[in-house]
Amino acid sequence: MDKIKVEICCGTACYLLGAANLMSIEDEIPAEFRDKVEVEARTCLELCEKENLGGAPYVRFNGEEIMAQATNEKVLARIEELVGGAA
Amino acid sequence: MLNGSTFIRRELMIRIVRAFDDGTLENELDQIPIKLRPKNSVASRCCVYHDRAIFKYRLMALLGVSVEDETDESKSLAAYYAEKAWGGGTNDTKPKTPLSVCGPACSGCPDAKVVSTPNCRGCFARPCVYNCPKKAISIVGGQSVIDQSLCIKCGKCITACPYHAIVKTSVPCEEACPVGAIRKNEYGVAEIDFEKCIFCGKCFAACPFAAVMERSQLVDVLAAMKRGEKLVAMIAPAAEKQFPGKIEQLLTACAKAGFGDVMEVALGAEKTTEHETAEFIERMEKDPKTFMTTSCCPAWVNLVGKHLPDLVDHVSLTPSPMVYAREIVKAKDPNAKTVFIGPCVAKRSEARRKDVDYVLSFEELGAILAGRKIDVIACEPWPVERPANPTARNYAKSCGVTDAVLTEATSKIPGFKLDAKQINGIDRKTCAMVKLYAAGKMPVNFLEVMACPGGCQNGPCSLA
Numbered sequence: 001m002d003k004i005k006v007e008i009c010c011g012t013a014c015y016l017l018g019a020a021n022l023m024s025i026e027d028e029i030p031a032e033f034r035d036k037v038e039v040e041a042r043t044c045l046e047l048c049e050k051e052n053l054g055g056a057p058y059v060r061f062n063g064e065e066i067m068a069q070a071t072n073e074k075v076l077a078r079i080e081e082l083v084g085g086a087a
Numbered sequence: 088m089l090n091g092s093t094f095i096r097r098e099l100m101i102r103i104v105r106a107f108d109d110g111t112l113e114n115e116l117d118q119i120p121i122k123l124r125p126k127n128s129v130a131s132r133c134c135v136y137h138d139r140a141i142f143k144y145r146l147m148a149l150l151g152v153s154v155e156d157e158t159d160e161s162k163s164l165a166a167y168y169a170e171k172a173w174g175g176g177t178n179d180t181k182p183k184t185p186l187s188v189c190g191p192a193c194s195g196c197p198d199a200k201v202v203s204t205p206n207c208r209g210c211f212a213r214p215c216v217y218n219c220p221k222k223a224i225s226i227v228g229g230q231s232v233i234d235q236s237l238c239i240k241c242g243k244c245i246t247a248c249p250y251h252a253i254v255k256t257s258v259p260c261e262e263a264c265p266v267g268a269i270r271k272n273e274y275g276v277a278e279i280d281f282e283k284c285i286f287c288g289k290c291f292a293a294c295p296f297a298a299v300m301e302r303s304q305l306v307d308v309l310a311a312m313k314r315g316e317k318l319v320a321m322i323a324p325a326a327e328k329q330f331p332g333k334i335e336q337l338l339t340a341c342a343k344a345g346f347g348d349v350m351e352v353a354l355g356a357e358k359t360t361e362h363e364t365a366e367f368i369e370r371m372e373k374d375p376k377t378f379m380t381t382s383c384c385p386a387w388v389n390l391v392g393k394h395l396p397d398l399v400d401h402v403s404l405t406p407s408p409m410v411y412a413r414e415i416v417k418a419k420d421p422n423a424k425t426v427f428i429g430p431c432v433a434k435r436s437e438a439r440r441k442d443v444d445y446v447l448s449f450e451e452l453g454a455i456l457a458g459r460k461i462d463v464i465a466c467e468p469w470p471v472e473r474p475a476n477p478t479a480r481n482y483a484k485s486c487g488v489t490d491a492v493l494t495e496a497t498s499k500i501p502g503f504k505l506d507a508k509q510i511n512g513i514d515r516k517t518c519a520m521v522k523l524y525a526a527g528k529m530p531v532n533f534l535e536v537m538a539c540p541g542g543c544q545n546g547p548c549s550l551a
Binding site: 011012013015016017018020043046048053056 | 098102123330331450453454456457461462463464551
């Protein structure tokens, strides 16, 4: 099974608008999911321009699914759903 | 710290930078409040129209216009923008008072009082009644009731209640202000008394309605860059850990963003250390019983100047790191314009006195970097001639100045002893303590004072 890819946008806009708080996500993933998820901090994904600046910070799952106004809780919940669905 | 207030402030800043770079700012300004709160969207205040009205004031503050100076309510943001002499540069763009209260944003919080909540069980022991020194509490219908005419807000009942049923309500800005400079006026709206205000920025950070606004020089800086002026970014030592990446990478990011040159203010801090240490030794030789206090925190210098006349002669005469940094820049290029970039509100008042051309907060710098798509982490380190001393970079932390002076003094005079104390954050309590010191009860000979707890790194305009 492919790992679930979680890209956190760390462009300056997302960083200012909340991504700074998302940096701890990797440590918060439950132990049983850790080998199934790959978290990556990325430079600007340019979603704040394509989508909407007010939607920052952005997180992207598996290269396509976009989450706006991401928080640790929302991202962790989605990871859990995705891992559950893939299993 | 990120919350709804900082989010909207930063979002508006980034929008301004983007529109400025696209050349559409003048046309877009008046559209921004509507774009952010279209009809039928969810309002943060009573309705979208109230939200839009406050966004307009917020944008005015970001344009550097004092919200309190508004005379014509119908004047558009485009008109304010056009009024500023973007082409010239001869205008005095420095804000006279760095803070202003936006009346329509102020919630007019009810006066602080101690009240009983429905959590009260009307218990048998009634520790609240027994512990109240003013006999202000009685039980009515099985619930504790506090007589406000008797209550002195000592809080004994709050700690005594096993159900946490008694709470103290607060007016956050008044509670945060160390000098009683912010008060509600006859209309119930907060107002700053600038005779008393020390520009520490604590009300600005504390207000949950974001009604205290900082008058910005963001657009002035953008316009100066566009005019082709050479602006030198002077990055405060507090920049460490504000952005992802190292200070040297942040310097490169600033250069990419359009600053003509970049430097660490910590290089200025090295000079402050050298001169302040010499000054301290000299003062001690003249009078071993005297004491000296630091001069690098502008809110502290303002506090002494406005509220502690007995301490004025004890404040170090050594210029702050920012002032020395400006000297370094001007020695290299007398025509360069200086831009101090830091986490501090009070620096805006010091910059005005000391001829530093512009001050940007880390938020405003972040907005410029975000608007121009520069990620600090993706930048190469700036080729600095030499990095600043670690003790100079530590100026942004509480104890940092003390350490720097002690290190410098012991290198000159082996076995040098410094009897130092640090005031780590100015609040009402430490203010009262310092007043005692000023009245002749100074326990040490070196007093370091930082208005922000932990030092500048936790300043009101810090990012982290």
